[in-house]
Every structure is written in C-alpha cells, then in structure tokens.
Amino acid sequence: MADQLDLAPDSQKDENRLDKENRLKPGFVRRVLASLEDGVEESTYDLVEPLHPADIADLFELIDNENRPALAEAITDLLGADVLSELNDYVREDIIEFLPAEQVAELAGQLETDDAVAIIEDLDAADQQAVLEELEPEDRAAIEDALSYPEESAGRLMQRDLVAVPQHMTVGQLIDYLREHADLTTEFWEIFVVDPGHHPVGTCQLSWIMRTPRDVELGDVMKREQTLIPTDMDQEEVALRFQKYALISAAVVDESGRLVGQITVDDIIHIVQEEAGEDILRLSGAGEGDINQPIVESYSSRVRWLVANLGTAVVASAIIALFGGAIENMVALAVLMPIVASIGGNAGTQTMAVAVRALAMNQLTQSNTARIILRELRVAALNGLTIAVLIGIATALIFANPMLGWVIALAMIINIIIAGLAGVLVPVVLDRLEQDPAVASSVFVTMITDSMGFFAFLGLAVASGMVQL
Known part of the structure; x- marks a missing residue:
C-alpha cells in the first residue's frame, strides 16, 4: 500500500493527506504516529516531506506531547523557521525545549524580527539568553531592542526591515x-x-x-x-x-x-483574530481557552471565575430565602422563577456582548455613552413587552390564575430592562476604571439579572396579595 501511495500523482497524494476543508485526515495522522512507534525515521520523513509548513505545524498540534519530540527529530530538515512561526504558542514551547540553542538561534535568524521575537519571548530567561548568545550580533541587537518594549505593543509587533x-x-x-x-x-x-x-x-x-x-x-x-x-x-x-x-x-x-x-x-490579520477570540473567551471566564494550554493553567484561569460566580449565586439565593414563606404557599412561584432569571440573563448577555464589542472597536466612547444607554433601554423595553405578553398569557392559561400571569409579565419587563441597563453599564464602568470589560462583565451582569429577577417576581407576588411571607 505504501508503494502504491508513493507512485500516485501529487493530487492523489494530497487527497490521501487532506480532506475537503484542507485539514489533515485522521488516517494520515495515524500513519505518522505508527511510523514514529516503529522507529523508522525515513518513513516518517517521507510521509511529512510533501506537506506545506502550515500543515506540518498542524500535524504537531494534532499529536500528543509525548510524540512531538520524536517527530521533531525525525523531520529535523523540515522543521524550519516557517513551521515554527505557524505553530501554536504552547506547542512551539514544547518543541523548542528539545532543540539546541544554536538551532533555535539559526531558525530565529531566518525570520522577520516580529516573528523571531514571538518565538524567543516565551522562553525561560536562561533559554532566552542562550539563544540570544547564538544569534548574529545584528539580529541579537534587533531582538533585544524589541524585547525591551511591553508585550502586545507596537514595538514588539513591528518589523525593522523597511526602505x-x-x-x-x-x-x-x-x-x-x-x-x-x-x-x-x-x-x-x-x-x-x-x-x-x-x-x-x-x-x-x-x-x-x-x-x-x-x-x-x-x-x-x-x-x-x-x-x-x-x-x-x-x-x-x-x-x-x-x-x-x-x-x-x-x-x-x-x-x-x-x-x-x-x-x-499581514501582522494585523493575526492580531484581529487573536483579540477577537480572546474577548469571547474572557466573556465566558475560560481564560485563554487554548486546547494546548497545560491543564494546571487552564484550571487556574477558570476556577477563580467559578468561585466568583459562586459568590454571586449566594446573593441570588439570599433573596430567594427572604421569600421562602411565599414560595411555600404557592409552588407555582418556584416553577416560574427559573424562567424569569434565565430570560433576564440571556437579555443581559446579549446587551453585554454588544457593549464589549463596541468598546473594543472604539464605537462606544464617552461622547456617545448616554445615547447608547438610551438605545439599549428602548431595545430592552420592546423585548420585555414581547416576552411579557407571551409568558403572561401562557402562565394565566396553564395555572388558571390571571393575577399570576400579570405578576410574571410585569416582573419580566422589569428584569429585561434592568438586564439591558446592566449589560451596558457594567462594561462601561469597568472600562472607565481601566479594567478589561471582557473579563469580569459576565459575572456581575449575571448576578444583577438573577437577583433582580427573583426580587421583582417574588416581590410583586407578595405585593399583589397572592401570597404572604
């Protein structure tokens, strides 16, 4: 079978390696792993050699940590600077650990300054110094100058070569x-x-x-x-x-x-993709969200926001406890409470996502904050009225209680309007305090919508006289 593949035309070989979406096929990845297990470097090299550098980088990311050093050793001649520059940051760190400093320096010297800096900046201080010492004086000076600028700054990003x-x-x-x-x-x-x-x-x-x-x-x-x-x-x-x-x-x-x-x-395209993905992940509290990130780092970045969420959930639970007697008197309240909180949370998340994006794109500034808040309040009011009519009628019919329908409808309007207001104000306040609005907004918005949703619904139920505390 291997001989048949070798004799096949290049287009057919590509079909055996890549699927219709230009991704490496599972079967091809398994053949590479089997070749590594057999310890036949020539076979591994022949399999990988036809791949584009970006596909070689994908191959490294698709296999596990234990096999990466063996693959790097088997295809040393193919592991060029263009492959390193395409690698995921965490995967690149794993591979560089097994490469001698002189080889890393040689590869870095073949890259533009910004790409070389991206490779060297993540190394440990000792490894970084070892690589710098192996560089040509001119390349070393340029990279050391770039490293003197803050991370994610134009100084790190820029190329020195120009006319x-x-x-x-x-x-x-x-x-x-x-x-x-x-x-x-x-x-x-x-x-x-x-x-x-x-x-x-x-x-x-x-x-x-x-x-x-x-x-x-x-x-x-x-x-x-x-x-x-x-x-x-x-x-x-x-x-x-x-x-x-x-x-x-x-x-x-x-x-x-x-x-x-x-x-x-071309550098900006990578930044736009990186920053957009970063903001989405921060909204969810998932940290960097990289599937190649070490487990301990992923745990650390996620658990702190779950702990914060636990604290905000306690606030909502405390409000429910205030109305414990009312809930005991009417079980329907317990059935309907999650609906109020869920709809309010979704409404707040929608507005928050719009606000965070507008802040990131410089579309929401101090000059138009008031106008944007009024706009989102109008949208929230329209959404609230629509959902209130639907849930109010359904509740009145299902529970045969028109008053309960009016209570949940009014509570829904109140909570969605509050959600719209919180969805804008929380990110704006965090931004004014020079904090990243994408990081903590979801925790605070969820707390507000859950707490106010429960308070509005249960408070109105008591105020209407349907139940007693």
Whole structure:
C-alpha cells in the first residue's frame, strides 16, 4: 500500500493527506504516529516531506506531547523557521525545549524580527539568553531592542526591515537605489520618506513610483498625510487604526518621532483574530481557552471565575430565602422563577456582548455613552413587552390564575430592562476604571439579572396579595 501511495500523482497524494476543508485526515495522522512507534525515521520523513509548513505545524498540534519530540527529530530538515512561526504558542514551547540553542538561534535568524521575537519571548530567561548568545550580533541587537518594549505593543509587533529615503531623491534615483542594494528588504508595499533627522514626512506607494517619470522628486509625489504608530501603542489599538484608515502598512516611531520600524497588514490579520477570540473567551471566564494550554493553567484561569460566580449565586439565593414563606404557599412561584432569571440573563448577555464589542472597536466612547444607554433601554423595553405578553398569557392559561400571569409579565419587563441597563453599564464602568470589560462583565451582569429577577417576581407576588411571607 505504501508503494502504491508513493507512485500516485501529487493530487492523489494530497487527497490521501487532506480532506475537503484542507485539514489533515485522521488516517494520515495515524500513519505518522505508527511510523514514529516503529522507529523508522525515513518513513516518517517521507510521509511529512510533501506537506506545506502550515500543515506540518498542524500535524504537531494534532499529536500528543509525548510524540512531538520524536517527530521533531525525525523531520529535523523540515522543521524550519516557517513551521515554527505557524505553530501554536504552547506547542512551539514544547518543541523548542528539545532543540539546541544554536538551532533555535539559526531558525530565529531566518525570520522577520516580529516573528523571531514571538518565538524567543516565551522562553525561560536562561533559554532566552542562550539563544540570544547564538544569534548574529545584528539580529541579537534587533531582538533585544524589541524585547525591551511591553508585550502586545507596537514595538514588539513591528518589523525593522523597511526602505526609507530622503525626499530630495528622484524617482529614477530611488529605482536605481532599490536595484543596486541587494541587502534591502524584498517585501514591502510602500517607501517611507524621511527628513535629515530620520522623521517620517511621507510615503510613496510602489504603484506611484512605477508610473512616475524618473526626474520627478519624491517630495512632489509622496503622500504627506500618514498614520504614525507609537512604539508603546497596544496592538489592539494598532489593529483599529489599520481598520479605520484601511492601511496596508504604517510607520512606527519612537518617543522622539524617529522612524524605527513598520507594521504591515499581514501582522494585523493575526492580531484581529487573536483579540477577537480572546474577548469571547474572557466573556465566558475560560481564560485563554487554548486546547494546548497545560491543564494546571487552564484550571487556574477558570476556577477563580467559578468561585466568583459562586459568590454571586449566594446573593441570588439570599433573596430567594427572604421569600421562602411565599414560595411555600404557592409552588407555582418556584416553577416560574427559573424562567424569569434565565430570560433576564440571556437579555443581559446579549446587551453585554454588544457593549464589549463596541468598546473594543472604539464605537462606544464617552461622547456617545448616554445615547447608547438610551438605545439599549428602548431595545430592552420592546423585548420585555414581547416576552411579557407571551409568558403572561401562557402562565394565566396553564395555572388558571390571571393575577399570576400579570405578576410574571410585569416582573419580566422589569428584569429585561434592568438586564439591558446592566449589560451596558457594567462594561462601561469597568472600562472607565481601566479594567478589561471582557473579563469580569459576565459575572456581575449575571448576578444583577438573577437577583433582580427573583426580587421583582417574588416581590410583586407578595405585593399583589397572592401570597404572604
């Protein structure tokens, strides 16, 4: 069978390795694992060699920790810098632990500075220093400079390789300069024009340069308006700048305004995906939510929010205890209580998700907070009326008690409006306190909707005279 696969055309081999969604097939992964168990490195190498670097990275992530070192040893020649840059952070850490420092340094030296930093920054201090010592002096200086900036900042994200020229240079001189200097970066979309102090004063897109006569000075055709990114800007804010101004690349400047690097849109795509997933996971209290994260770390990141949830649940239980006598007198109250809390919780979660996203996208600011709150209150009121009519009629018919229908309908309106208000105010308050609104919002919103839902429903039941405490 192996011989038949070897003789098959490449398209057929791809079909044997990848499914219709371009994912590695379980059968292929099992063949690789079987080859590792047999200890035949040549067979493993032959199986993996045709794969794209991104698929090799997927293969490492699909197998367990125990087999990763053996796979890395069997395909040493294939384990290049492009594979490392595609790996999940936790998986990459596992693999790098088994690689000698000189090999890690060699791989890091083949990458752009931002990708090399992503590999080195997660190493232990001792391993990090060992790798840095093996790097070429120029690469080492660039990476050490990047590591001096805060995590998830533009300084960590930026690339040092760019093309910067003075504005008095003509288009023809620029073209000659690009052709004659082989050491310049080969991947760029625009030229940065700088003054004598190396401060960016404009940009020239490659399309402009190719279509402009040679004798025209860059200062006459360059675009002077540009978006400058400070080195200490958070990567999420950088991504928002790229989205807002439809940027392909942007200059990064230090405190003195000097050009020190550039950020390109391919880096931003990863950030947008990372930040979006991170916010969703934080809303659920699941921490990083990475399936490759060590069990102890996953436990630690999740259990603290479950403990916080336990505390907020006690508050809701205390409110129920206040109306214990009323519940004993009418069992229907106990049956209907979860409905009030559940609907209110869902309504609060909907509004909270909208608010957190708006804050992350800079759509919800101090300038429009009041308007957004009023908008969400209107939406909550409409939702409350709709649900109240449905639950009120159903309750009155099922329990043959019109008063109970009115009580639960009114309680539902109150709770959904409170849920809408809490869904906006909790994230906004956390944001004003410079806390991440995606982290703790769900805990507080759930507490408010559950507590107020129970209080409104049971309180109205007592106030209407249906039951006594």
